[in-house]
Structures are given as C-alpha cells and as structure tokens.
Amino acid sequence: MKSKNPNHLRSIFAHVLLIILSFMCLFFFYILFINATRSHADLQKGFSALPGGYLLQNLKNVANDGTFPMFRGILNSLIVFGCSAAICTYFSSLTAYGLYAYNFKLKKAAFTFIMAILVMPTQVTAMGFLRLVTNMGMYDSLLPLIIPSIASPAVFYFMYSYLQSSLPMSLIEAARIDGSGEFKTFNRIVIPIMKPAIAVQAIFTFVGSWNNYFVPALVIQSKDKMTVPILIATLRGADYMNFDMGKIYTMILVAIVPIILVYLFLSKYIIAGVTLGGVKE
C-alpha cells in the first residue's frame, strides 16, 4: 500500500516480460497453423507470415487417408491417456496418503525405495518391459499403456509434498472420532483437499502420456489401436511416396487441438481450485 511507485514500475516490467514470453510461446503455434494452411508446393517456396487457403484441403487429406486413421487415433489416445491420468493420480494420492498418515514398520524403507526409483529413466527398462508384456499376452493391447501408471513415483512425490503442506493430521483424527472408516476418510476428506494437486498432476500426466511415443511404439502393432504420436511418426516415416509437409503440419495441428481443449477446460478448474485456498485452519 505504501510503496505504490516501485510496484508500478515492477508491474510495467512484469507486463513487458510476460508479453515477450507469450509472444515466443504463441509464435510456434502460429507458424504451425500457418504451415497447416498451405500446400506442400507453397511450403517449398519459403516461409510466409500470412495463412494460405489450403487448410480445408489438407484437413480432407488427413481425414480421408484410410491408412492413417487419425480420428480413431485421437479416440484411442483420449481413452488411454484419460484412464492413465485418472488411475495415476488416484493411486499416487492413495500411496502418498498411506505413507503420510500411517506409521508402520516398513514406512521409511518404502519411502526411500520410491525415492530411489524416482530417478529411473524409462528407457532403461524398455526392452525388458516389452519382453514382459509379450510374455503376459498383452502385446498389441492398450492395457500395458494404462496399468503401469499406477506406479508413478514422480506423481507420488508431488502428492506427498502437497499432503505435507496442506493436510493437518488433526483432520484425520477428527474424522476417526466421528467414526469414519479409513478408506472412506481418504475418499471423502483427503481427496477433496487434494483436488488442486490432482488437477495439476492430471494435466501433467495426460500431456506427458499424450505425447509419449517411445513405449506405445514398442507395444502397439495394429492400426486401430495406434495412438496419435505413432500415427504422426508413421506419416513422417512414410518416405517419398507420401511426402506432403502440408499434411504433416495439419496432422500435428489436429493432434494438439484435443489436448489444448482438455487443457483449457482443466486449467480453469486448477486455478479455481488453487484460489479456493486449501484447508489451512
């Protein structure tokens, strides 16, 4: 209240920086959009700042290409990664709560263990994973893309940190005194408190797995189960016979639209959730 002037300057500085950053962020989407509206021949002529009129044709090319079932792919991606995000956040919260709220012999060991595996790069186990999945008869199925996300150490750690800062043990004690069962306490009291954290992590998980190419490319074989990134790779890999950059840019555009929609939808929820202000006393 008392230092209006410095705040004013800071505010201007903040706005300038934000505008520059936003410009940088949006610039790439703009380029992507522009490129998607131009034909391959136009693209060859060089960069242009104005959109061309080829978007519909490109879209038609993408939609009508039977060998690249784009919309089926988007649906697959939505199913797989929606499920992943849901079970990942739920089970991570459950695990975090289990380790946070209870004392048991192996607690410390379990926590240290999770922290240790947090650092494991996914690529390390990829080949073994593929072998395992094949032997379990889950090759070329969507399940191995969903189930393993139950164990997500990074999400767990986030949830744990969040619990540390926003769940007072007294709340749980109170629930116990009221005769609430442990599982019920978790679902009715803890989950609502964790909503903001869950929303944030749901987005991260969803985005992370939406863009994941590595594991799905190993596991998925048939066309009708392919997810979006595999399809894009397939298109780009389709060598000289199908070489159409306009189509590729359009495909990328089509692929990121759903995720942007999901994001816009969830982002409001996050910010609302965060501003609700937690449960501090």
Add this chain to the structure above:
Amino acid sequence: MKKRVVCMLLAAFLALGALAGCGTGKDAGSSADSSAEEGKVINIYSWNDEFRERVEAVYPEVKETSKDGTVTTLKDGTEIHWIVNPNQDGVYQQKLDEALMKQADAAADDKVDIFLSETDYVNKYTDAEANAAMPLSELGIDPEKDLADQYSFTKVTASDVDGVQRASTWQCCPGLLVYRRDIAKDVFGTDDPEKVGEKVKDWETMKATAAELQAKGYFAFSSYADTFRLYGNSISESWVSPGESVIKVDQKIMDWVNDSKEWLDAGYLDKNIKGQWNDDWNKAMGSASKVFAFLFPAWGIDFTLKPNWDGDEGVWAVTNPPQEYNWGGSYVHACTGTDNPKHVKDIILAVTVDKDNLLKISKEYLDFTNTQSGMQEAAKDDKGYASDFLGGQNAFSYFAPVAENIEIAPLSAYDQGCVELIQNSFNDYFQGNVDFEKAKANFETAIKERYPDITEIQWPQ
C-alpha cells in the same frame, strides 16, 4: 505384512526366472510344408503401401481391399494382412526382426509369409545362416530360367554368399542426372540432353562443368550427399567381408570425401544444404534455387523432384550421369516357414517376373521395372513413355543403358549403418567443425556403437 512382501518378491523372481527361460527360442523353422494345405491368412510385412498397390494392380486373384488398406481379400477367400510399420528410426526392421524370431513358434495364420527389404539392408535378410528368407528355388522358382529377363545386378543383390537367390524385385533403380534446362541454356547456351550429357560424362569433365556453372553463380549439385551413391556403388570390396569383423573403408569412399571437400570449398556445392531429405534440400528443388542438377532414379524424379518443383512443366530434363549407379529398390522375400507357399510363389511371379505386369507397373507407377526386354521396348517407345515433366523426353531411353551397365557394389549386412554414418561423420569435416582425423575417429566410434561385433576399422593406404 512382512510375509506378503516376501511372497511378492518371491513371485517376482519366479516370474523372472520363467522369463529368462523363454528368451532364447530362436531357430526359424525348416522350409515350408509343401504337402500341407494352404493357410487362410497371408501376412506381408512392409514399410508403406507401395507393394500393396502393385499387388492390387497386377495380381489377378485380388478381389478387394478393405477401406483402411489393412486387409486384401483374394478370390478364393484367403486374406492378405498388410503389416505396415514406418522405416523411420528403424521401427520397421525392429518389428520385422521380432516377428522373424517368433516365426517358428507362431500359429500358422500368424506366421510371416512375405516381407520386403531395401537394397541398403537386403543383405541382412538374405543371410544363408540366418535363413530368414527362403531360397526362391524352394518355392519352385528357378532363378536361371524364370528370372532370365531380370537385370542381373538385382539377382546378385538378392543372393546370399553362396549365390542362392533369396528375393526378387519388380523394380530396379538406375539413376540419371536431372538438370534444369533454363540454367543449361544460360550457362552452356544449349539444353540439349545429348550436349549436356557430354559435359557431365565423367568426373573430370563434370568438374570443369561445375566450375563453369559456379562462375555464373550456380551450384552443380545441391549437397555432398547427392553424389555419394555414385562413389558408394563402385566400391571394389564390401564394407565388411563375409565372416569378418573388420570394416574396410574403400578408396572410392575416401575419393568421395576428398572430392566433396574440394567441391564444397570451391563453391560447386551449396554449403547450406546438409545432407538429403531435409527442408533445405527440398527447397533446392524449387524454382528459386540455384542448383543445376540432381542425381535421381525414376522414383526420385516422380516422387521427390516433382512435388518439390513449383515452376512450369518441362523445365527439367534427364541425361546420363557421370557414373552409372543404382539407388534404392524394394526386394520381396518369401519368409521361411510360410504356410502359404503357393500363394507366395504366385504373388512373387506376378509382381516381379511377368513382363506384361511389369510394363503395366511402369506405365501406372512410373517405376523402372525389372525386365530387360520390356525396358528396351519402353526405351524405344517415345510416344508411350514421354514425360510432360521432362518436356516430352522419354526418360526410359536414358535409364535402360544405365541399368545394363550397373555393377552393383559387393554388399554386406553392415551397409546401411556404414553409408549413413560415414556421411554423418564427415559432415562435420566438410563444414569445418573438425579436422580429417577427428572425423575418422568419430566414424569409428559411431560404427562400433551401431554394430557391436565390429572390432576394427581399416582406412585405405
């Protein structure tokens, strides 16, 4: 509680043991059961729709293909299942290799029946010891007699060390020099393919011509990678001799390195274009570019140059290259253990041997096909094979003599990696980022990473 954890651990390790046990089921099954009945499903592995389109066009048994292109039904009810994986990042070979490893234990209808390979790695699959691809003779095709009209270098390429042919191709890919008529007129005063051909007839003449072009502000070729195939095709010994683990870099490859460096420094090549299949390279084929010529086989002209050209038709023309070369080609293999040997034989004969079918493919898909007599006819048939894109020229009359003179370089299973990595490693040298010795060292590191069994790299001299 502790017990449960212990149990789980135990279970986990038991499972591991079981896994370890079944990791090594290799050994592809012995040759096809000719007596047994044909299976109901033909599985074909490929990396794009090229082969499917050609089968649909010329195999008379085809009834229809499903809308998404994954299943083709034949008249007798047999289904062809197309298993398409992208070549990118080696996904195709990875999936194919997995399937081949499981071939012996797979159910009849899951067995691979036909798979395709490219010249760059065909040798990996024709390997006699691995026996993944059946000798054609076991299918009842006699390469001597039945494939007599094919170009002999394609037959050599498709054979193992003992000379047993294990694949056949419908396509052969002799390359030409494709040049811009407008630039030719500007610099040489003529765009006549004969006269331009004289100016590019060998490397010595080509270099003088490049200097001429450079004086007027043009580049002879776009990138050093463009000329690689010409040198790489003429190596005298394979990169790795059969049974050895030593890479012998051929003098021809070093010639390419030295010439490329010289040409690049002299400004005969565009320094800004690094390699092929990238944006800059595509743009070099546009009307704004200063690049005089490209080195392409038939598919390159129709599927790479044409889509990237934004000017009028008839500006490009073809003529003889400074050195005969072959670029690309898809080989069709019958997979060991197939349960459909009859169909496989029919398909291979229909798509890669039947002369009428091959001419049809040449007409419809512009492939230079694997029939010597047919291609000689096409070379003379200026009316039937004239190309508007080339200003009415009949490219086949230039392709045919090249095809007859191609001496295919001795192949090894390591070619794909060697070709790719030598270009990448020396790129830094061309750009002036590292010196010659460092580029050599980088190649050695990279190639040993790619092929762990390589123990030594020998450079010429």
Add this chain to the structure above:
Amino acid sequence: MKPKNKKIDYSKWGYLFILPFFVSFFIFSLIPLVDTIRYSFFEYYRSGIKEIGPNFIGLENYISLLGSDMLKYAGNTMILWIIGFIPQIVIALLLAEWFVDARLKIHGTQFFKVVIYLPNLIMASAFAMLFFTMFSTNGPINSILLSMGLTGKPIDFLGSVLGTRSLVGLMNFLMWFGNTTIMLMAAIMGISPDVFEAAELDGCNSVQRFFFITLPQIRPILAYTLITSIIGGLQMFDVPQILTNGQGTPDRTSMTLIMFLNSHLKSKNYGMAGALSVYLFVVSGILCFVVYRMTNNDDPDGSKAAAKKAKKQRRG
C-alpha cells in the same frame, strides 16, 4: 491424543494403501529392471538377425564403457540441462510470484497463465521439427535477421556448437517454464495468507517477502521441481535427437546420455545398454540424494525435528 492413537493399530491400512503402487511397480518396472541389470553382465546383441550370446562376461561391459566417450556425453547432458534450467527456474519463480501478488495488478493473468503452458502441450518431436525449419540457414529467422541487416550472411545455427546447444536449451526452457510456473504458483498459493499479512504489517518489501517467506515456504515443491528437472535433464532425448538427427552434431557435442543409450538399444546391444543403464541409474540416484539432502537440510518449520521425535517415539 497420542496414547489414544497408539491403541488402535492403523498400520495395516498403510500397507493396504501402498499395496497397488508396489504390486504394479514390481510387475512393470522391477522385473524389466532386474532383466536389464542381469544382461549388463553378458555379451548379448544382435548381428543382423542373428542373436549373439548371451555369454557371461562379468564387468567387461562396464569397463569398456568407461573407456568410451561416456563421460563426454555426461558433460554434454549437463551443459544442455543447465542452459535450459537456469532461465527456466528464474523466470518461473518470478512469474509465479507476480501472478499471486495482487498488488501488481497484472492484467490478463488468466490469459498469460494459459499461454505460457501451451508449448508443453506440443510433442517434443513436432516442436523440434518446427525449430529445425525456423532456424535452418534459409529459414524465417535468418531471413528476418538478414532483412533487418543484423547479419551479412545467413547464420548456420545448427552448424556450430554454441548455436545447437543454445537452441536445445531454448527449446527446453520454452517447453518447461510454464509447467514450473504453474507448479510453483500452486505452492505459493498454498502458503497461508496470514503469514503474508503478518509480513505486510512488519513492513516487509516484496523482495524481502520473496526471499524470507515465499522461498522457504515452498521449499518442498522447489526440491520437487529441481529433482524432476534433473531427472528430466538426464533423460533428455527427443529434442537433441530430432534437432541433430540422432547424431549429436556437430562433433557429438550435443549427444546426450540417453541418445547414447538409444544408439545401443537401436543396435540391440542389450548387454552394453544394460551396463549404461546401471551407470545412469546410479548417477541419477546420487544426484537426487544430494539435492534432496541439500534442500531439506536446514529445518525452517521444524517438520524434521518433529519427524525425528516421532521416529524416536515409534522406536521406544
């Protein structure tokens, strides 16, 4: 309260709650991991379509890796990570602080918050493709620079060590700073407003408030950000892979550890890849342990002391 708590044993619920996580982990990560480690002691690869091995060779894979350029790639990875991470954390902290600071009256916060996260939504591979096009020698960036007269001839960004590394850093920054901002913001908003009000009354200026209240309070989330970023950095792969076509050009100066691992996986050299994985695993473990210790060392809110006390009680 405490004695009452002790009467009912809740510990079975603890086990029950963490059970799904561990079961899933054991099946889908541990088994493959043990598989990986086991093969690291074997000579095991494919030559063409023939399988060589597995033959037990002890520590040979580990020794030959030490003799390779592995350490150079580790250095590359670290440099690339730092170029991206430093601006990322600084900008993210600034933005998070601004966004929650009501006195700054930032207009369109909602808009900015949404926008800065957007780059994270696009696939790294697609993003790298766009970058590659834009910064190519005849791409739009060069034509802008040329027309503004800032440079005489096109700059070959991807042809120089500095150019390539900065581009990788810039991309990592752009892709992740929004993510970090949102996370830090959530943490800052979780701080009780009372603390800020008290600080206001005591005459804290915004800089003081930032360093003495905000930073210590969001320590756990900061640690989380740092750790996940280190892990992400160690695993850096798609961006340099696509930007340099898997070669780490020029002169392998942008080759990261995972790209190195990937080239072993590509050649199906399970033994060598396994040994490299074990190295990676150990290094990242040590790094994270150090960071975790560092950020949790002093004990501003007494939580650690409390934990210690609780532990003692449990023991005794």
